[in-house]
Amino acid sequence: MKILVPVKRVVDGNVKVRVKADGSGVDLANLKMAMNPFDEIAVEEALRLKEAGKAQEIVVVSIGPAQALETLHTALAMGADRAILVRTDEAVEPLGVAKVLRGVALTEQPGLVILGKQAIDDDCNQTGQMLAALLGWAQGTFASELAVEGDKARVTREVDGGLQTVELKLPAIVTTDLRLNEPRYASLPNIMKAKKKPIDEKSPASYGVDLAPRLKILRTEEPHARKPGVKVASVAELIDKLSNEACVL
Amino acid sequence: MAILLIAEHDNATVMELTARALSAALLIGTDIDVLVAGSHARPTAEAVAGLKGVRKVLLAEADELAERLAEPLAALIVSLADGYDTILAPATSSGKNVAPRVAALLDVAQVSEIIEVVAPDTFKRPIYAGNAVQTVQALDSRKIVTVRPASFAPASQGGAAPVLTVPSAGDPGLSSCVGNRLSETVRPELTSARIVISGGRALGSTEKFEEVLLPLADTLGAAVGASRAAVDEGYAPNDWQVGQTGKVVAPDLYIACGISGAIQHLAGMKDSKVIVAVNKDEEAPIFQVADYGLVGDLFEIVPAFEKALRDRA
Ligand SMILES: Cc1cc2nc3c(=O)[nH]c(=O)nc-3n(C[C@H](O)[C@H](O)[C@H](O)COP(=O)(O)OP(=O)(O)OC[C@H]3O[C@@H](n4cnc5c(N)ncnc54)[C@H](O)[C@@H]3O)c2cc1C
Ligand SMILES: Cc1cc2nc3c(=O)[nH]c(=O)nc-3n(C[C@H](O)[C@H](O)[C@H](O)COP(=O)(O)OP(=O)(O)OC[C@H]3O[C@@H](n4cnc5c(N)ncnc54)[C@H](O)[C@@H]3O)c2cc1C
Numbered sequence: 046m047k048i049l050v051p052v053k054r055v056v057d058g059n060v061k062v063r064v065k066a067d068g069s070g071v072d073l074a075n076l077k078m079a080m081n082p083f084d085e086i087a088v089e090e091a092l093r094l095k096e097a098g099k100a101q102e103i104v105v106v107s108i109g110p111a112q113a114l115e116t117l118h119t120a121l122a123m124g125a126d127r128a129i130l131v132r133t134d135e136a137v138e139p140l141g142v143a144k145v146l147r148g149v150a151l152t153e154q155p156g157l158v159i160l161g162k163q164a165i166d167d168d169c170n171q172t173g174q175m176l177a178a179l180l181g182w183a184q185g186t187f188a189s190e191l192a193v194e195g196d197k198a199r200v201t202r203e204v205d206g207g208l209q210t211v212e213l214k215l216p217a218i219v220t221t222d223l224r225l226n227e228p229r230y231a232s233l234p235n236i237m238k239a240k241k242k243p244i245d246e247k248s249p250a251s252y253g254v255d256l257a258p259r260l261k262i263l264r265t266e267e268p269h270a271r272k273p274g275v276k277v278a279s280v281a282e283l284i285d286k287l288s289n290e291a292c293v294l
Numbered sequence: 295m296a297i298l299l300i301a302e303h304d305n306a307t308v309m310e311l312t313a314r315a316l317s318a319a320l321l322i323g324t325d326i327d328v329l330v331a332g333s334h335a336r337p338t339a340e341a342v343a344g345l346k347g348v349r350k351v352l353l354a355e356a357d358e359l360a361e362r363l364a365e366p367l368a369a370l371i372v373s374l375a376d377g378y379d380t381i382l383a384p385a386t387s388s389g390k391n392v393a394p395r396v397a398a399l400l401d402v403a404q405v406s407e408i409i410e411v412v413a414p415d416t417f418k419r420p421i422y423a424g425n426a427v428q429t430v431q432a433l434d435s436r437k438i439v440t441v442r443p444a445s446f447a448p449a450s451q452g453g454a455a456p457v458l459t460v461p462s463a464g465d466p467g468l469s470s471c472v473g474n475r476l477s478e479t480v481r482p483e484l485t486s487a488r489i490v491i492s493g494g495r496a497l498g499s500t501e502k503f504e505e506v507l508l509p510l511a512d513t514l515g516a517a518v519g520a521s522r523a524a525v526d527e528g529y530a531p532n533d534w535q536v537g538q539t540g541k542v543v544a545p546d547l548y549i550a551c552g553i554s555g556a557i558q559h560l561a562g563m564k565d566s567k568v569i570v571a572v573n574k575d576e577e578a579p580i581f582q583v584a585d586y587g588l589v590g591d592l593f594e595i596v597p598a599f600e601k602a603l604r605d606r607a
Pocket of ligand 2: 058082165223493494495520524535536537541551554556558562572573574575591592
């Protein structure tokens with residue numbers, strides 16, 4: 046079985062982004078970028094399935110500008126076998142990403158596609174579910190456990206009330222939650238080896254996908270700031286403030 | 295402008311989340327139908343019919359709908375989509391699971407987790423863990439939207455909408471539910487509770503988490519939340535996680551105990567009306583969003599707080 050893992054290049058989760066003063070967006074110039082953390086978890090899970098003999102090949106794909114090559118190199122250094130960059134300098138919405146990924150999946154014929162449950166920049170939480178719909182495949186979202194047995198995948202999902210375990214007919218889509226695994230770091234020898242691994246470059250047009258935007262971002266602004274608070278010295282003072290000033294007790 | 299709202303329920307009770315999402319729907323338009331899909335879900339449908347502003351309730355009952363699996367539920371919603379300009383779901387794990395599937399089947403872009411309705415086609419939504427807020431206009435003629443429940447007050451009671459049954463669209467046979475391990479709780483539901491008390495890594499063990507936080511939660515009638523670190527360490531179950539990738543809460547009072555205040559955690563609670571932080575490090579970032587900060591050892595402060603409240607009552 047082949048596993049396809051889409052990986053996205055995002056602003057590093059430890060960086061606090063700034064909104065541009067003219068409201069036109071978020072200032073991404075010179076910020077540290079990294080692989081979306083959920084996608085690192087997706088790559089790790091694919092590697093573990095390969096190491097367990099459940100998969101033979103791991104293909105990673107990113108849709109984005111030339112700089113997304115960095116993200117693909119990271120995935121290859123972790124242990125993926127080859128990479129595809131679907132190059133575009135345009136902003137691509139989740140539906141567009143899913144349509145391109147559908148094209149990739151139809152050519153690559155994976156048994157499993159593992160994506161992150163959400164990208165930590167746009168926080169859409171859509172792409173995996175959309176890809177499942179476009180392919181007519183089963184979906185197991187927000188996975189905290191994954192097991193592959195024959196032509197089935199068993200996925201334990203983190204849901205609002207606790208955990209739900211579903212069985213999916215393969216091929217299927219899985220999206221990762223935080224507790225699925227702890228991703229490995231790439232070792233120096235593997236970083237060197239990764240330099241020789243093949244990276245294919247494609248364009249959205251090679252999959253016949255129209256990426257015209259369906260959403261228009263009118264404005265990007267700072268969230269409401271909270272009023273500065275105070276320190277209280279004791280539990281008694283806290284209870285007094287909560288009862289008489291904030292009126293919430 | 296007809297709207298289809300997908301109800302969140304547990305086959306037995308309507309969750310308040312549905313009433314909150316209904317409030318968002320009422321800001322978009324007026325002809326609002328609510329879909330209740332499940333098994334043995336008639337009592338839920340009748341409860342939904344009592345919400346003010348509902349035109350009619352569509353009740354679909356079938357075995358394949360019992361567990362809210364995305365594949366049969368999406369097929370059902372698509373089969374009903376024709377009469378509606380907007381399809382709305384609360385941004386719960388179930389809504390987040392099914393809405394994008396519906397959107398892609400209808401070839402429509404989705405707007406995720408709106409926090410404000412600006413116009414029927416224009417919404418505000420947070421990005422970058424709430425560090426920026428985008429105003430997005432949906433250009434497709436049909437809109438698919440998920441709603442962050444914590445950002446909308448629940449719609450009121452006092453409606454009397456008819457309940458109509460609709461057929462399931464069948465089971466595509468792609469997936470099945472093997473089992474659920476749901477946490478049992480007698481406490482209020484986290485995302486709609488009036489008071490939330492959350493614990494972080496500082497609690498150190500499941501035993502301490504329970505021994506120290508739960509009595510205060512019960513004295514206050516509060517729901518219990520946790521940071522990701524506390525959940526990862528196994529001190530608290532996964533469905534208690536508050537944050538960018540957990541639940542988003544906006545209670546009247548949020549009490550953070552031994553939580554440092556990473557941006558991913560703040561994303562889930564910084565719209566709370568009043569925030570209290572208890573942390574032994576006076577430089578902890580949580581104090582930057584706290585209305586009232588108490589610097590000190592939570593293992594002393596929290597039990598003292600609980601005792602003082604009990605003595606007061
Ligand atoms: C140069 C550039 C500028 C952009 N500017 C904006 C902007 O201003 N506003 C805006 O809304 N969007 C913008 N986008 C698009 C945006 O970054 C996302 O790619 C898209 O909206 C998907 O949303 P998401 O990442 O939140 O999806 P989610 O559904 O949260 O992502 C879930 C998963 O899908 C997969 N995935 C998502 N995107 C990709 C990808 N590109 N390649 C491979 N796998 C992927 C990953 O596995 C990810 O974990 C821009 C994109 C580019 C390339
Ligand atoms: C992709 C991604 C998604 C994430 N999503 C989330 C999310 O949804 N929710 C979330 O919470 N986190 C999330 N995180 C993790 C987040 O970055 C932090 O690591 C996490 O919130 C830290 O938890 P904490 O505050 O409990 O632990 P720590 O940061 O370790 O803080 C513990 C605090 O307790 C204090 N303390 C210690 N002992 C005592 C004592 N006796 N009395 C009082 N105070 C004490 C310390 O001073 C410290 O401030 C995410 C991270 C990533 C990368």
